[in-house]
Amino acid sequence: MSTADNAFTTALSLILTLDPVLMDIVRLSLQVSLSAVLVAALIGLPLGAALALWAFPGRGAVVVLLNAFMGLPPVVAGLMVYLMLSRAGPLGQLGLLFTPTAMVIAQTVLVLPIVAALTRQHIEALLGEYREQLASFGLGRARMMPTLLWDARVALITVVLAGFGRASAEVGAVLIVGGNIDGVTRVMTTAIALETNRGNLALALGLGLVLLLLVACVNGAAHLLGERARRQMG
Amino acid sequence: MSDLSQPHLPQAQAVTAPMLPLALTGVGFEHRGQRLLHDITLTLGAxxxxxxxxxxAGKSLLMRLCHGLLTPSAGQIRWHGQPPSPGLALRQAMxxxxxxLLKRTALANLTYVLAIRGxxxxxxxxxxxxxxxxxxxAGLAQRPARVLSGGEQQRLALARAWLLAPDILFLDEPTAALDPAAIRAVEAAVNxxxxxxxxxxxxxxxxxxxxxxxxxxxxxxxxRLLEHSPAERFFDTPQSGEAAAFVRGELPW
Known part of the structure; x- marks a missing residue:
């Protein structure tokens, strides 16, 4: 039996026996990424809708910037948050560096542009269709926003899931601001990187499988949801 | 039925001041330097x-200006002598x-307008x-509005306008894409x-x-406004050459 085969069998047994070390890492990963996505959605959905609804000087620049930030390298996001939170930084007093909170902030920075930029695109397209009718109902821009967000809900759920995919898969940002501290800030991606280096292929592979499964589930859910909505709502 | 003919309008909207006549004076509209409507002076009663x-010709444009979806670049619009206002806009539907239609069920499309009207x-x-x-x-209440047939969708839009209980209803070619049965249903609704x-x-x-x-x-x-006359007169003895050609079906649509 080769090392890889061996590692694979051990990895499977780690997953199937719900190995506590593995489970803790998975739990923290989900906690951090889900929190980041929640915060990003709470800010990004209304922000994106507002960008679609209101025209103001510099709007074009904001849109370009947001689109550019969709491709922000995670290590750069991590570095930015690190500089903010490090002891000499403007938010150093809070003592957040190397805590899960810092990781949530870093991933929020990564996910927010995705949610806001894609929300703007979807809401703008829907607004093109709805604007006259909603104006005819006597609705101003602020009152159009909830209607548009609700009617774009299927597309927006996909947007949020895409954001979750990015958050859960990135390694650079959480590594820099979290520090990969065992039992405190170690998440799936940073653990995989570390365990691979250490030669603990079984744990790395086990985590890799869980991560893969998670990403596949998220994408599958997004796909099914979109298909169902297209068939039902037209 | 009493609910339908006399909808319970929320207090703030239960205004009974007359809106008609609708008077346009010298109304013009320009878009990107192009004059699309010239000097329309027109009074509409009941x-x-x-x-x-x-x-x-500018038909849709004229309606959108009257309804307040667009603002005229020249001239003025008066509802019973009053300038357009948000309050008056709420008494119109289009x-x-x-x-x-919203991406919701037929029923939810109707409860939506009731919700926004308080x-x-x-x-x-x-x-x-x-x-x-x-x-x-009635049988389509739980169906998603957007998968209804064209005629059903238009009737749903009319039902929605009905719930808004407007004093003025604008309809922009509501039957242009419908089959004869659906056209009859829309005309009955208009009546x-x-x-x-x-x-x-x-x-x-x-x-x-x-x-x-x-x-x-x-x-x-x-x-340009070429004629405004009672229907019989318009169809029997149109005043302008263009209208005469149109009534004979000789002007391109």
Whole structure:
């Protein structure tokens, strides 16, 4: 039996026996990424809708910037948050560096542009269709926003899931601001990187499988949801 | 039925001041330096006004200016002497050529407008259900609005306008893409609005439809008002050469 085969069998047994070390890492990963996505959605959905609804000087620049930030390298996001939170930084007093909170902030920075930029695109397209009718109902821009967000809900759920995919898969940002501290800030991606280096292929592979499964589930859910909505709502 | 003919308007909107006549004085509209409407002076009283004219005459534009979706670049619009205001806009409704329905069920499309007009949620469902029945859509309440047929969608848009209980209803070629049965249903609905006392302003390409519905006809050509006369006079003895050609079916649509 080769090392890889061996590692694979051990990895499977780690997953199937719900190995506590593995489970803790998975739990923290989900906690951090889900929190980041929640915060990003709470800010990004209304922000994106507002960008679609209101025209103001510099709007074009904001849109370009947001689109550019969709491709922000995670290590750069991590570095930015690190500089903010490090002891000499403007938010150093809070003592957040190397805590899960810092990781949530870093991933929020990564996910927010995705949610806001894609929300703007979807809401703008829907607004093109709805604007006259909603104006005819006597609705101003602020009152159009909830209607548009609700009617774009299927597309927006996909947007949020895409954001979750990015958050859960990135390694650079959480590594820099979290520090990969065992039992405190170690998440799936940073653990995989570390365990691979250490030669603990079984744990790395086990985590890799869980991560893969998670990403596949998220994408599958997004796909099914979109298909169902297209068939039902037209 | 009493609920439908006398909807419980929230206090703030229960205004009974008259809106008609609708008077346009020297109204013009420019878009990107192009004059699309020239110097329209027109007074509309009660009844069913049909706006006619070949393509590009400015029919839809005129309705959008009256409804307040667009602002004229020249001239003024007065409702019974009053300038347009948000309060007056709430007493108007518009049905578009392609019905704009929300991505929700037929019923939810109706409860939506009741919600934005401030009806208590307990009343919404019953009122909406009644409107669906009134327009022959009762069986479709739970169907997503966007998968209904074209005729059903347009009737749903009319039911929605019905719940808004407007004093003025604008219809922009509401039957342009419908089959004959659906056209009859839309015309019957328009007459129901008329009998409830709603002022009708409607554009159409269909001369026969105009003959069936019109009390008076506004004829536009190339952004100018050429005629505004009682329907009979318009169809029997049109004053302008363009209108005469249009009535004979000789102007391109």
């Amino acid at each position: 009844g069913r006004t049909l706006v006619m004219g070949p393509n590009g 049905v578009f050529q392609r019905p704009v 009806y208590p949620w307990r009343q919404r469902k019953a009122l909406a259900q009644e409107a669906l029945e009134h327009f022959g859509l 129901q609005f008329h009998h409830r006392g709603t002022k009708i302003v409607m554009t159409t390409h269909d001369l026969n439809q105009a003959r069936r519905l019109a009390d008076d006809v506004v004829f536009l050509h190339a952004g």
